[in-house]
Amino acid sequence: MKILHLLASPRQEASNTWWLSQQIVSRLRSLHPQAQIVLRDLHASAIGHVDAAYADALGSPGFVEDAGAAQGTLALSDLLIAELEAADQVVIGTPMHNYTVPSVLKAWIDHVVRVRRTFGITPDGKVGLLHDRPVHLAVVSGGRFTGASARQPDFLTPYLKVALATIGLHDLRLTVMEGLAAGAQVVRSERERVAMELDRQFSRA
Secondary structure, three states: OEEEEEEOOOOHHHOHHHHHHHHHHHHHHHHOOOOEEEEEEOOOOOOOOOOHHHHHHHOOOOOOOOOOOOOHHHHHHHHHHHHHHHOOEEEEEEEOEOOEOOHHHHHHHHHHOOEOOOEEEEOOEEEEOOOOOOEEEEEEOOOOOOOOOOOOOOOHHHHHHHHHHHOOOOOEEEEEEOOHHHOHHHHHHHHHHHHHHHHHHHHOO
């Protein structure tokens, strides 16, 4: 069992995003004690945006990758896709930035959602080439974007659902902490609520 843990918070291990995603990872490890955790901190690892060579290669319909010869961000894309392919479960910890994903998570998505590598083009549209596996989305927000008390739009979760489905990942499991900008008491109550929610969820696993 391999678990890929992606962390997209600039506050890294001091963040609520880390706390929430670690709650999920710890429960997965309780179910799979021998699991190998691969942590990719998207800030610490400084994932670069795709470069011109990447864009030129993927924009050429006749392009055939020479295994081991990729350069620049195309080589980085190979590495990130290999990490994803090797994972039996994925945990994505992300804050909501301006209603959507942080730029570091968008950069990761640009590397792994790759034509002729993780999705194909057919007459009926794009078809994912990766086998499905559970993807746990741990989303943290200063404002509220779910339920009757929602006061801001959500472009993050619909985007992730579409982007991940494009490459064949449909089994998405969402856990949210929100309204955290209201202060420490809300953070505490959200942590208590989420802990109980996850306990129920994983007790049924």
